[in-house]
Amino acid sequence: MIQGWLTTRRDLGAVSFFAIRDRSGEAQVVVEDERLREILAGLQVQSVLSVHGDVVAEPRARSGVEIHAREIDVLSAVTEPPPFEINRPVLKPALDVWLERAPIALRHESKRAALALTASLVAAYRAALDRRGFVEIFTPKIVGAATEGGANLFPVEYFGRPAFLAQSPQMYKQIMVGVHERVFEVAPVFRAEPHATTRHLNEYISLDLELGFIQDHRDVMALVNELLDEMMAEIAITSGRDLASLGVTLPAVPDIPVVTFQEAQQVILDEYGEDARHEPDLSPQHERWLGEWAAR
Amino acid sequence: MIQGWLTTRRDLGAVSFFAIRDRSGEAQVVVEDERLREILAGLQVQSVLSVHGDVVAEPRARSGVEIHAREIDVLSAVTEPPPFEINRPVLKPALDVWLERAPIALRHESKRAALALTASLVAAYRAALDRRGFVEIFTPKIVGAATEGGANLFPVEYFGRPAFLAQSPQMYKQIMVGVHERVFEVAPVFRAEPHATTRHLNEYISLDLELGFIQDHRDVMALVNELLDEMMAEIAITSGRDLASLGVTLPAVPDIPVVTFQEAQQVILDEYGEDARHEPDLSPQHERWLGEWAAR
Known part of the structure; x- marks a missing residue:
């Protein structure tokens, strides 16, 4: 059967x-x-x-x-024709039609595969951290105050008292280093920012981790590099069908280039002609340029 | 070192x-x-x-x-004495003191063990579903309308438009059965109910699942019975230190007794003397009695 x-x-x-x-x-x-x-x-x-x-x-x-x-x-029994041809190799409707009928459109092989791949990537992230003794934590999403600066918060009506949706588990994961030494969380975070930028979505699943007893940020950067490498290796094994459906080839994860802030500003000047050497931070365009430069 | x-x-x-x-x-x-x-x-x-x-x-x-x-x-260096004796076998401060200093109190061995056990139980839940071909999903928590009736919702201020925190991934997981056939989610859900009851907390981690191609609810009940059994068997192996710290013995999961609504009402009448046979639902007290009766 x-x-x-x-x-x-x-x-x-x-x-x-x-x-x-x-x-x-x-x-x-x-x-x-x-x-x-x-x-x-x-x-x-x-x-x-x-x-x-x-x-x-x-x-x-x-x-x-x-x-x-x-x-x-x-x-x-489905007796009416579906709103679009769900069996075509490429799903073609306009975005609004697609979103309006998402419960059907998500059944398209490319969408199914992308969602299955997401699940496999998260499983590989957890497995890589599990091998290193990290403990999963579950932190509150309704909080009493901002965790990262005061802006971009969604207010929640909490029994007549002010509350907000958590932008990040930052404070909680730092607290939990005192308990478990190495912790991670896979959970939604919330940012009240406009959608049409290269920054945050209003709501997304954040793959967070925090660990004690490191020398400095370079230990964390090296760990993230290792994790990406192991996640790609894992889904190459577990997700052959999904990768084939999407027609994608997994990147080999190299040693991700590390530059200081000053070096980054110099790259932007030398390669793209913009003098950002007196700026306190990088703009989205600077980040795009650096990504382009690093990918060469 | x-x-x-x-x-x-x-x-x-x-x-x-x-x-x-x-x-x-x-x-x-x-x-x-x-x-x-x-x-x-x-x-x-x-x-x-x-x-x-x-x-x-x-x-x-x-x-x-x-x-x-x-x-x-x-x-x-910690130079001031901690607010309570964190190394005692039992943590004794009043609840308000405990909560006020939770970042320290959570380091108590019994709290650490309970949190580690939570992580292990969730991992065992995922592993048991993974063996059965379930795919993990990640559904929205800011939603436009109630998912289970209209009451007990937390309103969110969403760019001047009405929105709410999801009470349950119910609708989304049903949609996703059309995509993956078997799905699960481990994520926070939100209920704007008073805390001081035996029902829901305002925010908790819900272990959700949904599957297609079953005969009826009895297939789901049998699956839940199996999952509990496998979760207990798994943490018996992985969590010896945490179980010892908490001084708890794991229950053997029996075939959980199944009664119809009418039978449940009859038990309440025969064993506890209350005639609830014309009620449309069970009260929390009825549920406590049935739990007591089933545990015998």
Whole structure:
């Protein structure tokens, strides 16, 4: 038996072929019985089916096998055409149409793969930290005061008292170094900033860590370099199907270039002609230039 | 070298003993050098130290070894006595004192162990679901409308538009069954309810899951029973030190008794003498009684 979503259907003279997707991938099903072909006749893709049948070797099928259906139960019938062609290799609707129908659009193979890859990357991050003795923590998201400066906070109505959404677990993770020495958290953080910049989203999942007994920030930078390297190595093993669906090749993580603030300002001057040597911080454009320079 | 927190100190005639705690546990250190004994003299417990020395077998030490100090660096000196005796087996301050000084109190062995156990339970939950093909999801916490009824929501000021903190990932996880078939999330949820009840906290970490292709709720109940069983089995292996610190024995997870709503009402009548047979729901007291009855 296989249970899943109808993804494609072709009706030939005396036989129908359809594909059904479950969490393990897609299978091809062959239907010859006239009664079963009638059941399928009115169904749109994304209908949910339960299929009993025989698995038969078929070299022309992508998986090397196909299922000859003996019984089909329609668990949930989709009778109207979906708002866009969900089975095309590339999902093409305009962004607003896409967002309006996200519950359907997220079923597109490229979206499914991206979400599965996110989960695998987080799992690899946790595993790499676990090997180093880090303990996972769970810190409050409704807080009484700002954690990083006073700006960009979302106020929450907390029983008539002022409260805010946490911008970062910074203070809590520092406290928890006193308890566990090495800690990490994977949780949402909240920034009340405009979306249309290269900075923060209003809400995103932050991969945080904090550790005691280091010499300085260079130890943390080296750790982050190692983590990225191990995360890429891990998903290369666990996420072959998702990477293939997305058509992406994983980068080899090099020793990430380290420059001082003064050196960065010099690069910006030498390579991009802007004198930022008296600025107290880098602008988003400076960060883009430095990224471009480092990627060469 | 060992780096960690000074937990106890005893000064005898010509020698000092102290214990130092890092993430792996506690070690006993012996100091004979007069210069090093002077460094220690003014320090309160929770001072942060870096100790170079020789590891020597010592059957009388709890770990079977002790460290003979050759050099001690004080990384962070605590000079005032802590607000309560952090090294006592039981932490005794009143709740308000405890909460006021939580960053120190959380370093108590019983608190450290409880937090480490939480992390291990979550890891075991994820591992058990991973074995069953569940995919982790990360859903929005700022939402435009209530997910479970309209009450008990925390309003958020979202750029002048109404928004709320999510009470549950319910809608999102149902959507994601269409994408991954089996999904789970470990994330905060928010309930604007009074704290002083046996129901929800305002903010807690919810272990959520959702799966497709089940017969009915009994499949979910059986899965939850299995998960609890596997979580207990896992932490029995991984968390021996934490369980010992807390002095707790893990329950064997039995087949959790299943009763219908009518049967539950009958139990309440027969065992506790209250006729709730015409009520539409169970009260917290009813739930306590049923728990008591099931635990027999």
